[in-house]
Amino acid sequence: MQTISTLTLHGKFLHLKYLHISLNRGVAISPSYDYLSLVSFLVAAPCLETFIFDVRQRDMKHDSIIGDSSQLRQLPEHRYNNLKSVVISGFCSAKSLVELTCHIIENASSLESLTLHTTKGCDRCSDDNPGVCAPMGRNIIKEAHRALVAIRTHIEGIIPSRVKFIVVEPCIRCHAVENQMSS
Template identity: 40%
Template structure:
């Protein structure tokens, strides 16, 4: 893998480098602010993974390498000569707004055959299209909502309508969603699921919509095979847990109870439900540490 980070290099200089190599398989370009148009030439016959991020002056990406199958990028103009090869895409909208809307209206024209899509958004206008374009081949979808305290979770149903072949859906419900400031609990545990649709708008609204969204996923995604609900502050495949304060741990445990009470029984036998809970080794001990 070749990684360029904080490098003062122009697209012409980068093009000269590309012309001198044929074996490059992975390329990462990050925070290289002198690049305006990034051209990935057809000379890079073996390039399969391309990651581009935080290049402030970058306006255009052109991909002519024939085997790029995994691509991580910001929401800027781009062209792909062989978009049918692209199978996996990740789009980070932390420094932009409207990433979900962009995906539902523009992404299909760029990559029609992708099977895995990861989206991160830090702000949405909530005017999602009523009839979004279809992602007919999409199997795996991950959605991250970053610092969106008033986000309308139920608007994500638009993605369910757009992905008829969806098999795996991952929606982290960590503290960046402002979920744990609302208790799951008091208004939900005394009622059946239908009652959650009549709970008054207010502090419980985000959580109510999150539960409703989960049930809508189960009702609408006939191809769904796996559903992951993360109640922690962040899931890490490395096995190292992120720190959680005592209050966050308590709310996460209540969240697990709510999932068992209102969601688990609605999960069809064909769907593998995975609930990511606070770690008994890293998080649970915080319950015995007052003031944290």
């Protein structure tokens, strides 16, 4: 495994079209980690077309944007002219993750689709196969609902109409917050 400083990435991945960054599977993510620093990967890959960010942690320890009255940070404008698809799995209400998402939306002129998974990758049941949701802990469900509030408050309003916007939320049949309060 190679450790890369996010401060020295500029110009390193000139032909990279697909980037999948995964922070999960037992990795403790420090509450001081700034998701907005991932912008340096986007800047370093001017041909990037697909960006997948998978962040799964048991409990969200970052500062939540919910109840935070401070302004979102703005980075200098960058143009991600080739970025077409962005998927963030494990989307949560962490302020720096919301800032990263807003920055991408505002700077990716060719963005075609944005998918935000709030379920931390847990499978959901469907009308065809009801009642088979993967178990989710109460804290994960509560954070998923806080993430939905963050999406509605800070992200939905800035999505261009040309962008296919998908939000994967907890199954209301199996993972309603009310069901978890009594557990």
